[in-house]
Amino acid sequence: MSALVDEQRLEAAPEDCAPPRIKPHTTAEIRRHLRTPKTLWCPGCSNGTITRALIDAVLGLAIDPEKLVVVAGIGCSGRISAYLEYSTVHTAHGRALAVATGAKAADPGLEIVVVMGDGDCAAIGGNHFIHAARRNVDLTAIVFNNSIYGMTGGQTSPTTHLGDKSTTSVYGNVEPAFDLCELAHAAGATYVARGTAWSYQQLVNVIAGGIVHKGFSMVEAMAVCPVYYGRFNLTPDPAEFLRLQKEHAVPAAKFEDETRSHERYPIGVLHHAERAEFTTGLAGLKERAREAGHA
Amino acid sequence: MAISVTEAAKAGVPVLLQGNEAVAEGAIAAGVRFYAGYPITPSTEIAEVLSRRLPEVGGTFIQMEDEIASIAAVCGASLAGAKALTATSGPGFSLMQEMIGFASMAQIPCVIVDVMRGGPSTGLPTDPAQGDVMQARWGTHGEHSVIALVPSSVEECYTLTVEAFNLSEQYRTPVIILSDALIGHMREAVTLPHPDKLRVAERGMPDCDPDEYDTVSSTIDNILPRPPLGSPFKVHVTGLVYNRRSGAPDTADPATAADLGRYLREKIYHHRDAIVRVEEVEMDGAEVAIFAYGSVARSAMAVVKKARAQGARVGMVRPITLWPFPTAAVARMAEQVRTVIVPEMNIKQMSWEVEAAVKGRAKVVDYGRVDGELITPEEILELVKPEFYYHRWEDT
Ligand SMILES: Cc1ncc(C[n+]2csc(CCOP(=O)(O)OP(=O)(O)O)c2C)c(N)n1
Numbered sequence: 001m002s003a004l005v006d007e008q009r010l011e012a013a014p015e016d017c018a019p020p021r022i023k024p025h026t027t028a029e030i031r032r033h034l035r036t037p038k039t040l041w042c043p044g045c046s047n048g049t050i051t052r053a054l055i056d057a058v059l060g061l062a063i064d065p066e067k068l069v070v071v072a073g074i075g076c077s078g079r080i081s082a083y084l085e086y087s088t089v090h091t092a093h094g095r096a097l098a099v100a101t102g103a104k105a106a107d108p109g110l111e112i113v114v115v116m117g118d119g120d121c122a123a124i125g126g127n128h129f130i131h132a133a134r135r136n137v138d139l140t141a142i143v144f145n146n147s148i149y150g151m152t153g154g155q156t157s158p159t160t161h162l163g164d165k166s167t168t169s170v171y172g173n174v175e176p177a178f179d180l181c182e183l184a185h186a187a188g189a190t191y192v193a194r195g196t197a198w199s200y201q202q203l204v205n206v207i208a209g210g211i212v213h214k215g216f217s218m219v220e221a222m223a224v225c226p227v228y229y230g231r232f233n234l235t236p237d238p239a240e241f242l243r244l245q246k247e248h249a250v251p252a253a254k255f256e257d258e259t260r261s262h263e264r265y266p267i268g269v270l271h272h273a274e275r276a277e278f279t280t281g282l283a284g285l286k287e288r289a290r291e292a293g294h295a
Numbered sequence: 296m297a298i299s300v301t302e303a304a305k306a307g308v309p310v311l312l313q314g315n316e317a318v319a320e321g322a323i324a325a326g327v328r329f330y331a332g333y334p335i336t337p338s339t340e341i342a343e344v345l346s347r348r349l350p351e352v353g354g355t356f357i358q359m360e361d362e363i364a365s366i367a368a369v370c371g372a373s374l375a376g377a378k379a380l381t382a383t384s385g386p387g388f389s390l391m392q393e394m395i396g397f398a399s400m401a402q403i404p405c406v407i408v409d410v411m412r413g414g415p416s417t418g419l420p421t422d423p424a425q426g427d428v429m430q431a432r433w434g435t436h437g438e439h440s441v442i443a444l445v446p447s448s449v450e451e452c453y454t455l456t457v458e459a460f461n462l463s464e465q466y467r468t469p470v471i472i473l474s475d476a477l478i479g480h481m482r483e484a485v486t487l488p489h490p491d492k493l494r495v496a497e498r499g500m501p502d503c504d505p506d507e508y509d510t511v512s513s514t515i516d517n518i519l520p521r522p523p524l525g526s527p528f529k530v531h532v533t534g535l536v537y538n539r540r541s542g543a544p545d546t547a548d549p550a551t552a553a554d555l556g557r558y559l560r561e562k563i564y565h566h567r568d569a570i571v572r573v574e575e576v577e578m579d580g581a582e583v584a585i586f587a588y589g590s591v592a593r594s595a596m597a598v599v600k601k602a603r604a605q606g607a608r609v610g611m612v613r614p615i616t617l618w619p620f621p622t623a624a625v626a627r628m629a630e631q632v633r634t635v636i637v638p639e640m641n642i643k644q645m646s647w648e649v650e651a652a653v654k655g656r657a658k659v660v661d662y663g664r665v666d667g668e669l670i671t672p673e674e675i676l677e678l679v680k681p682e683f684y685y686h687r688w689e690d691t
């Protein structure tokens with residue numbers, strides 16, 4: 001349920017609004033969107049897979065790379081900003097959405113994708129997250145959710161599950177985890193989807209759907225961090241980790257259970273609606289102010 | 296209906312303006328088209344005026360969720376090509392520090408107005424203070440340079456806002472305006488400069504091919520503008536240490552870090568003669584000087600007049616630029632006078648700096664108040680009198 005009080009017109013997304021089906025691109029095509037083939041990500045990390053999914057979506061939608069802006073936070077995930085051959089901003093920890101909101105408001109013609117880690121998005125940047133969703137700013141936020149703080153060496157995040165181990169939860173985490181999709185939906189996001197590193201093609205499609213959608217889109221990309229999350233919890237083996245993702249993820253249409261858990265969660269487009277978008281509202285306001293100013 | 300501030304400036308007629316309103320109108324005149332902020336006394340009027348004025352001129356006003364978001368949005372807007380402003384007071388200024396460092400590191404032009412109030416913490420929300428002058432210099436972590444300007448009048452709230460934007464564009468750096476609760480809330484009748492007489496620096500684009508962009512780099516004397524986001528230049532902006540040519544982060548090579556670190560400092564300090572502005576009042580033959588800035592300079596001005604009227608040779612050195620510190624002007628003053636009096640609404644924050652520049656050549660008398668009360672001309676005069684032990688003071 002959305003947590004917005006206001007009666008802004010909310011319309012169900014039209015039937016034909018299902019995420020586009022993107023055909024995969026060759027590695028050579030993908031490479032052209034990268035500044036460098038080298039990353040600092042660990043072997044077995046899924047950040048490269050999610051990065052490729054983003055590029056696949058951009059290529060599939062034929063977005064002009066010169067118009068595309070990627071704004072990232074700080075974390076393993078945030079490093080994506082240095083690798084992509086677009087206009088890129090590597091901001092401060094938690095602040096990517098606030099920087100992106102300013103950029104989008106100043107130049108609504110920009111196509112902006114925001115990349116955040118789970119801690120980046122829901123801990124230090126949690127305030128910006130709910131407000132960007134409430135404003136319904138036309139941004140596409142991709143949260144690389146590996147359920148842990150990767151960059152700083154495996155500490156507890158707001159998406160680390162109850163009982164999980166981390167370097168700061170050695171006896172098991174006593175806090176429950178956020179469901180980022182439900183949080184985004186409650187805060188007013190108008191496109192909410194989840195994908196996994198395992199379900200690559202589905203991830204590409206939901207990212208593309210988020211980019212196409214006019215309004216605040218949140219795509220939670222369930223990521224594989226074998227080095228910290230996996231080693232402390234599921235498995236340190238990347239292939240086994242991916243296999244477990246396959247077991248845990250259930251296509252949204254087939255997901256009928258009332259209870260979600262980290263071992264059973266829906267993937268696909270979870271919420272999709274149309275509501276007044278922020279920069280469109282600002283444009284209307286300028287119009288009214290100009291008329292009033294000249295009256 | 297009263298005429299607008301812009302019309303009054305064009306007609307050369309005086310308008311009654313509040314300091315905070317003057318900052319907002321100065322911003323419009325400087326070409327600011329983006330403001331993001333969070334309400335806080337005594338700065339709120341800047342946001343209120345701009346929420347009305349910016350949309351009228353096609354600009355954007357956003358009330359963000361906090362001050363961290365405000366300065367972050369300002370950085371984003373500036374990167375997208377807009378001249379962008381935020382305003383706050385102590386508690387909000389503290390929250391902004393990390394992103395001010397980001398703007399400094401990533402060389403993002405923007406202006407931050409801090410209308411100083413008593414602190415620390417919630418402190419004295421409605422009373423003036425000057426306790427943030429060192430925070431303006433050193434508030435964000437790590438070695439960096441800043442430019443900070445201090446208005447002493449409503450007119451300067453207007454003109455220094457324009458100047459702040461010019462400096463921020465020219466040196467690609469955040470510029471801080473240190474106003475205070477008195478200057479911000481005071482009303483004065485001011486005749487503003489004609490818009491045609493106002494120098495307004497524009498952003499511009501680097502005059503090279505997008506393919507060459509990674510290979511050219513700014514020099515201290517030729518600071519290239521950064522192309523906006525979403526242009527063929529496909530820039531990378533980062534808060535990590537980066538290679539100044541390619542823009543790529545490089546945290547492994549000490550030489551890269553040294554090059555960037557020195558450059559960020561030198562691009563401002565090398566130009567300090569061009570940046571620093573100081574007003575000298577009655578310094579001709581002065582034996583005692585008052586070093587005063589912001590609202591305290593108004594009281595100091597009254598003291599200079601009174602003393603001179605009685606034949607006591609007192610002058611004033613008023614920094615308009617507080618950072619970079621006007622070391623040369625203070626050194627000149629130290630050569631000339633026997634005593635420098637430093638009244639300020641904090642305890643010794645700038646007087647330490649004055650002492651460092653005076654280098655023992657004159658006596659430095661500091662005087663601080665942190666009770667939210669203004670420093671009166673009478674108080675300053677009492678500090679001046681003992682320095683003229685041979686002078687017979689008439690009752691004032
Ligand atoms: C203000 C601030 N606090 C703390 C840090 C240290 N830090 C860097 S990344 C990070 C967490 C990263 O976790 P997450 O956001 O989940 O991203 P991941 O590395 O897992 O992709 C932290 C705490 C920082 N850079 N800045």
Ligand code: SF4
Nearest residue numbers: 041042045076150225
């Ligand atoms: S620490 Fe985890 S998230 Fe970070 S690069 Fe390594 S595997 Fe990936």
Ligand SMILES: [Mg+2]
Nearest residue numbers: 117118148150
């Ligand atoms: Mg993480």
